[in-house]
Amino acid sequence: MAAADLGNAEWERSKVSNQDVNLLKRLGLMKKENAIRFPSEESYPNPPMEYRVSFVDHLIRGLSAPIHDFLRGLLFVYGIQLHQLTPNSILHVSIFITLCECFLGVTPNWALWKRLFCLRRNGSHNTTYNIGGVVICVRNDVDYFDVKFPDSVQGWRRRWLYIHEEDANSVEHNIVPFDGNAKIQRRHSWDAEASEEERKATEALMTRIRELQNTRGKELSGVQIIAYFLRIRVQPLQARKNPLWTYAGENDANRLSKDLAVKDLEKLVRRITSLNKKDPIPSSCRVKPYSSTNPLPKDHPSMDSLPPLPEGGDVDERAIVTDDNQEAPSFPVIKDLLRIGAQFVGYREYASKAEEKLAEANERANTLAQQLEQSEKARKKAESDAVDARAEADKAKADAAGVEDLKKRLHTAETSLSDHVAAQSAREEVILKRLTTQSRRFVARTAQEFQLDEPVDDPLLDALSFLEVHGSEAREGIDQAKAGLSRLFPYFFPKKEEPATFLNLAKCFNPSEDLGLKVRHENMKVAVENTVALVADSQQSIDWAKVGDTDQIEQSRWKSLIKAAKPNTKKILAYIGIKPSSTPSTSKPEV
Known part of the structure; x- marks a missing residue:
């Protein structure tokens, strides 16, 4: 029994939260005006002209408009639309482009892609999906990076929006406009394998991939690649001026925003992978990616191989096959019909909208022509009335000119006076505030309040x-x-x-040393010298060496000696020319 096709029943009103919108802003995806539009009340997508249907979970995994030529080619070759790819499939393409440009040093290679990936339907025996109905899978015989995809992305189908995709010069190179009724048809290209010649050309790349995975101490993982392109703030699936191997840091032209905070980066990596809070998030890659600071070697080979776009594509490779893998009859007429259908799938809605807009433009042109005819009659009448009115206005204007001039001058003077009064008041308030502050500081310094004898109350x-x-x-x-x-x-x-x-x-009297103590010491020195001189003049026999070696005198002994010396103090002071004061002298040892 065939699986049930959900069709339009899959779509429901978009439920993009404020948290999702803030995340898109932090990632720089809304920096360009009208780059993203959010649906209003519609429960089925109706994108404006030049817009395509996408999802929040596609954008945070590296998708951004204008879309990279490699993804354009994949959509054409596989005959699918953006909304038919799952978020994990989008992440597969982002990782592949980052791998090619940053670690292999080549543009995204179609031959290498065919060696690594194939397409499968997404559904069960009971249900066939249209939204996310196609899954990009790693081939069973290929040893590829362990990306740690989540088992399921909850609610991603409800977070849909519109992204602005500017039309190319040739309509054939545009992404197919949204067509929700288009059924997913399995094609030969889903399992397309590299030719023998392509396998030989890409063998060196496959060898390098194995080295990146298995070199001990320098193993590269899928999570490291994801964290890298999120960290450098470049969307891998966006058409860019320069490849990632020329990345120039924070000044790079392809960056969409400034660096994310470490906490936000780790949260985003865990959201799009199966890592939990206990799993560490790599802060850098074990293998240094190519960039402006780590340029490609001079002899590095260049390999250009993009999926074929419409004018160069092989229609047979895109032929639809039945579910039992039987080819469709290869009658020439049927082949031509298949080619035409494959080339213009989805454009009927585009043409229908163009016709509607053209009909609206014709209707507006007819309305404008009628309005122009009516306005011509009104113009002639208005010109006649205007001549009469102009004569009257000139006379009134001459009378009113003098009065109006006086009014203007008076108003100007009043305005100037008001401004001057306001400025003067403001100036006085500032001066008064400063004077009050200075007065308060002076009182605080002197600790003395003052009163005015005759205040003027101003x-x-x-x-x-x-x-x-x-x-x-x-x-x-x-x-x-x-x-x-x-x-x-x-x-x-x-x-x-x-x-x-x-x-x-x-300042001289406020040094770090004690000036009083210094003077007392100097005076003590002079007093000792004078005392020694007087004793010497009295011709007393004194052993000055013993005097100099005298131990510290006890307080009581010191006082008794001072008391015995006082009767002769006045004579000694008079001798050395000092008039003694009337206050009693005190003497104590200097410490």
């Missing part, structure tokens, strides 16, 4: 009066301080010249 003038009081107080304090410091300067700095300014004079 905030600005009163603030200036306070500033004058503060200034007078500050000047008097500076004069007193300078006079005092000038008198002390010769004692503390006998060998220096007194600075001219008060600030430099004050």
